[in-house]
Amino acid sequence: MTMTNIPGLFSATHVAYDSATTDRLRQLGATNVVRAADCLLIGPSRRDAAEHARARQAWWNSSEEWDGLYSPEVHWERPVVVWVSASIDQRVNLWRTCSWLRHVGIASRDVLMLEFEALPRSKFPQEPFPSFECTASVVDHPDKVLLERLARARPFSTTRYDRAVKLWDRYTDGNPSRFVSSCSRGIKGFPELAPLWTVLSCFFPGRTPAGVLRLSRLDELLLTILSGEWQTPVDVFVHKSQEGLALRQLSTCTGDLFVAHRLNQWAAFASNAAVERAAGPKQPDNRMLASVYRLTERGIQLRDAGLTALTDAPPLPIGGTEAYSTSAPWVLREDSRVVRL
Amino acid sequence: MKSYLWIAAAVILPSFAACNRTVGECWPVGEGDKNGGVGSGPVIASGGTGDNGDSPPNPNDFKIPEADCNIAEQSPCTEKCLASYETAATTCGKVQDDAQRKSCQEGAYAGYKTCRESCKKASKPCADMYVACTDMGMPCTREIDLGYSLCTYCRDDCAANRPYKYGECYKCGFE
Numbered sequence: 160m161t162m163t164n165i166p167g168l169f170s171a172t173h174v175a176y177d178s179a180t181t182d183r184l185r186q187l188g189a190t191n192v193v194r195a196a197d198c199l200l201i202g203p204s205r206r207d208a209a210e211h212a213r214a215r216q217a218w219w220n221s222s223e224e225w226d227g228l229y230s231p232e233v234h235w236e237r238p239v240v241v242w243v244s245a246s247i248d249q250r251v252n253l254w255r256t257c258s259w260l261r262h263v264g265i266a267s268r269d270v271l272m273l274e275f276e277a278l279p280r281s282k283f284p285q286e287p288f289p290s291f292e293c294t295a296s297v298v299d300h301p302d303k304v305l306l307e308r309l310a311r312a313r314p315f316s317t318t319r320y321d322r323a324v325k326l327w328d329r330y331t332d333g334n335p336s337r338f339v340s341s342c343s344r345g346i347k348g349f350p351e352l353a354p355l356w357t358v359l360s361c362f363f364p365g366r367t368p369a370g371v372l373r374l375s376r377l378d379e380l381l382l383t384i385l386s387g388e389w390q391t392p393v394d395v396f397v398h399k400s401q402e403g404l405a406l407r408q409l410s411t412c413t414g415d416l417f418v419a420h421r422l423n424q425w426a427a428f429a430s431n432a433a434v435e436r437a438a439g440p441k442q443p444d445n446r447m448l449a450s451v452y453r454l455t456e457r458g459i460q461l462r463d464a465g466l467t468a469l470t471d472a473p474p475l476p477i478g479g480t481e482a483y484s485t486s487a488p489w490v491l492r493e494d495s496r497v498v499r500l
Numbered sequence: 501m502k503s504y505l506w507i508a509a510a511v512i513l514p515s516f517a518a519c520n521r522t523v524g525e526c527w528p529v530g531e532g533d534k535n536g537g538v539g540s541g542p543v544i545a546s547g548g549t550g551d552n553g554d555s556p557p558n559p560n561d562f563k564i565p566e567a568d569c570n571i572a573e574q575s576p577c578t579e580k581c582l583a584s585y586e587t588a589a590t591t592c593g594k595v596q597d598d599a600q601r602k603s604c605q606e607g608a609y610a611g612y613k614t615c616r617e618s619c620k621k622a623s624k625p626c627a628d629m630y631v632a633c634t635d636m637g638m639p640c641t642r643e644i645d646l647g648y649s650l651c652t653y654c655r656d657d658c659a660a661n662r663p664y665k666y667g668e669c670y671k672c673g674f675e
Contacts, residue, residue, distance in 0.1 A: 177645050179665055196645045225646040281661040283575050285626050294656045298665060393634050397627035407627075411656055414647025415630075445641050447634050447649070 161188035165310050171271075172239045174228070174256055176249040180242055180297040187302060193233050197226040199251045199330075200358060201413050203476035206331040208259060218476060228252075228259055235260070237269040240312060242305075244295040245277040247358065248412060250351035254327035257320055267320035271312035275300055289408035291354035319348045326352075331479040335489060338478065339497050356495070358412045362475055363482045363497060364466065366490040372466040375475070375482060375491075380406045381421060382433070382454060382462040389451035391439050392419035396447070419446045421475075426452060428473040433458035469500070575623065575661070581615035588612075624675060626658035632673030640672035 162169030162184075173192045175181040181194040202218040205211035208229045215226065227233060239260060243253045253272075260270055277295035280288055297305065315323065326349065329338040342356035361376035374382060384390075384398045384406065396410065396418050397403065410418060426436035432455050441448035454462075461471055469490075475482040480489055488500035585608055592604035633640045633651035641649050644666070654669035664674065 179644075198645070198647050201647075219646060221646065223643075278662070283661050284659060285623075285661060286659040288660065294660065296665065299662075393631055397631055399627070403627075407655075407659070410652070414645070415649055415652035415655075416643065416647045420647075441637065445634070445637050447641065447651075 162306070162309065163188050165306065168238070168240065168309055168312070170236060172234070172236045174239060174241045175297070176243060176246075176252045177296055177298075180244075183298045183302075183305070184242065187305065191234065191236055193227045193230075195226050195228040195252050195256065197252070198248050198412075198414060199255065199478075200248050200355075201362070201417060201475070201477065203481075204255075204331045204478050206258070206328060206479070208262070211331075214476070228256060235263060235265060237265065238271050239265060239269060240271045240273060240309065242273050242275070242297045244275050244297050244299070245351075246293050246295045247291055247351045247355045248293055249295075250349070251327075251330060251355070254323045254330065257315075257323035258327040261320075261324055267317055268314050270314055270320070272315050273297075273308050273312050275308070286404060286407065289411065291357050291412065293358070293412035315348075322346055322348060333479045333487060335478060335480045335497055343496070358409065359477060360491055360495055360497075361409055362477050363489060363491040364469060364472065366492060366498075366500070367465075368493060372469065372471075372490065374461060374466065374472060376405075377409060377421065377475075378425075378472060379462065380409070381418070381425070382458055385434065385452060385454040385458065387453055389437060389453050391451050392422055392447045395422065395452070416446055419450070421473075422452050423450070424473040424475070425458075426450075433461050433472075577623065578616055581612055584615065585609070585612035626655050626674075629658060629674045630655040633669075636672055640668070 169188045170190065173184050173189045175184055175192055175194055175196075177196050178194065181192050181196070184192050197215060203211075203214035205214055212226070212229050224230070241253060241256055243249050257267075257270070261267070275295070275297050277292050278299050314320070326338075326341065326346070329341055332338060339356060342352040345352055364375050364378075365373040367373060373379070380402045381395065383402045384395045384400065392415075395403075396407065396415055398406070406418070422434065423436070425434035428434075435453050435455055436450050437452075439448050439450040443449045466472060469483045469485055469488055472483045474484050480487045482489070489497045490500055491497055588608035588611065589605060592601055592608055595601040595604050630651050633654060634649070640651055644650050644653055650666060650668060650672060653666055654664055654672060654674045657664045657669070658674055664670070
């Protein structure tokens, strides 16, 4: 069975949030598939589409078009079918899709939502599962299930659609406090909010009750795993320690290549020399082995004693704001709320 | 390889999951208080309550190895061993001659134990396989989705003990 057996839907516009789903939908007969496979949990996000695209391109500096959502080449044939898994990064892309489709004038009743739950987790994982879900994909489900769900696809209610659009507005807001409140409070129909903040909060620097500024959880993990010995990003990623495990869990939401990306940011950060970089064993196209890194005395000090200022660490855009930014000095309190310094 | 193990696991799981646990012994459901009959399930000798079946098999004693009642100890690899053992034990159970049946069952169980030992040795950490994958370079290290290499997708599936989304994982150092 393919999509051609479901009248009116094989010619619809299908939106997929990872490459595997994009390929599977094409194999099933979909002719108009939009891949929107950008991981929005890291890097800048903007409400304005053009600005968003520019900011993302500058952030990743990638030559491939991973995100076709805003592409002028897309013909938005109705209905639009959105295929989304339980991965929290895909859920954020779902909000963005709702916002964009409304912007281009497609009514919510013409947007069919196919939400796929995560499969039950194995009883025998080699490593413990994190509390959040970032590895689920639509293709975890067999073709039969995909087509059955497609045959009875329904749009969101107007209320739920409005909420999704509003969530994108809040996610891209320069002031993250309202978004964080939404995550804490929860919103009906969006179970991803609490685990999403569990992940995003790892990217913000912390402030202790005594007022000491701390590295973000992500950077604390990196600078704890790093040592005076040269290590490749692979060495850091597979480190046999609790920090290594926590980093791998977090990396399910960012990708492994972000480990190399962040280490590069640290090494290139001009205001101090917390991390040093040298040529690694492989060519630049092998990003996880192209360089080696080691921690300096300054890095040890930052890790152990904390930051003297937010500018001690390389900035990291998250949603509509930026971690370690002096212009947007948001820090994480011990109760997991963000406040301005 | 891994998908084969999953198929084997899927075959054995219903009988395995239906394992009744009593003090020191466990039985396939429906066989606990009666002779399950030849070929009705895994056949293993019990040298006494709570052992792991190390003593010679007794054809009247049909039960799953003690260790296999503890789900936490299982892996796809050991499940494959159990599946193979179940098949072999079923065949042995059809042997009419007592001595030959006993010998057959001993052989089946010896094979099962060897298989489990092999699993222990073969349980290579997914992180090690990720290292091997990354060391291979392209196409194993290619970016599948923005920020995600093929190697990390393979590692995620490996660590979660689920089938690989990408068959190429087998060519890129994953088992």
